[in-house]
Amino acid sequence: MFELQPSENLVGPTRSKPAFQPLDLRERALRYGIATLSDADLLALLLSTGSSGASVASIAQGLLAESGGLSGLTQLGTGGLAEHYGVGPAKAARLAAALELGKRAFREAVEEEHLVLTGVQDVARWARPRLSTLEHEEVWLLSLDGQNALKSARRVAQGGLHGCALTPKDVLRPALRAAASAIILLHNHPSGCAEPSAEDIEMTQQLSLASHTLGIALVDHVIVARRGACSLAELGVIP
Numbered sequence: 033m034f035e036l037q038p039s040e041n042l043v044g045p046t047r048s049k050p051a052f053q054p055l056d057l058r059e060r061a062l063r064y065g066i067a068t069l070s071d072a073d074l075l076a077l078l079l080s081t082g083s084s085g086a087s088v089a090s091i092a093q094g095l096l097a098e099s100g101g102l103s104g105l106t107q108l109g110t111g112g113l114a115e116h117y118g119v120g121p122a123k124a125a126r127l128a129a130a131l132e133l134g135k136r137a138f139r140e141a142v143e144e145e146h147l148v149l150t151g152v153q154d155v156a157r158w159a160r161p162r163l164s165t166l167e168h169e170e171v172w173l174l175s176l177d178g179q180n181a182l183k184s185a186r187r188v189a190q191g192g193l194h195g196c197a198l199t200p201k202d203v204l205r206p207a208l209r210a211a212a213s214a215i216i217l218l219h220n221h222p223s224g225c226a227e228p229s230a231e232d233i234e235m236t237q238q239l240s241l242a243s244h245t246l247g248i249a250l251v252d253h254v255i256v257a258r259r260g261a262c263s264l265a266e267l268g269v270i271p
Contacts, residue, residue: 072096078130083118091118106131107165135161147182149174155216155254156261158182163220164256171219173203175212176251184210189219198235200242207248214249218256226255226262228269236264240271 075092082088114124171189252265
C-alpha cells in the first residue's frame with residue numbers, strides 16, 4: 033500500500049517560489065534606508081509583480097537597459113512605459129507618478145524661498161531639471177524684482193521639436209502683470225545643442241528694444257540643453 037503524501041496538486045496548481053520577492057526589498061528599505069536600493073531594485077519595488085515567464089527583477093532591469101537609464105525613463109511617458117513587456121497601463125501610471133514626484137521634489141530642493149538669479153549658472157540650475165530633457169521646445173519667462181530675486185516663472189510658449197513662435201508682446205504682457213523690474217527669457221533646445229539660432233538672436237534683439245521702451249530690463253536670454261547652457265547676454269546680443 034502506498035502512503036499518500038500531502039501535495040499542493042490536491043488543492044490547486046503547483047506554484048514555484050518566485051526567484052525575487054518584493055517583500056525582501058521592502059524589508060531592506062525599512063531596515064537600511066531606501067537609498068541603499070539600486071535603480072533596478074526601486075523599479076522592481078514599484079512594479080511589485082512580474083509577468084508570465086519574467087520575474088519582476090528581470091522586467092525592471094530590462095526597462096532600465098532599453099531606456100538607457102533613469103533619464104531615458106523620464107522621456108518615455110506613461111504610454112511608452114506601458115508598451116514595455118510586463119508593465120502595462122496600471123504599472124506604467126505608477127512608475128510615471130513616482131518619476132514625476134522625484135522631479136518635483138528635486139525642483140523644490142534646489143529652489144529657495146527667495147531665489148536670486150545673478151548669472152547664467154543660476155538660471156541654468158533652475159531651468160535644466162525642467163527643460164533640458166524635453167522632446168519639444170518651451171519658452172519661459174522669469175520675472176525678477178529689483179534685487180534680481182525670482183518673483184514668478186511662467187511658460188509663455190510651447191512648440192514642437194524645431195521651435196515655437198513667440199513675439200515680444202507674448203513676453204511683456206505677463207511681465208507687466210507680475211510687476212517685474214527685470215526679466216529673464218529662457219528656452220530649451222531639444223537637439224541637445226545650446227547654440228543660439230539666427231531666429232533666437234533676432235527675437236532677443238526685438239524683445240530687448242521693446243522691454244527697454246516699457247522700462248523693464250531684459251537681463252538675459254538663456255538657452256538650456258542636455259549638453260550645456262548659453263547666455264545671449266554674454267554673447268553680446270543684449271546691450
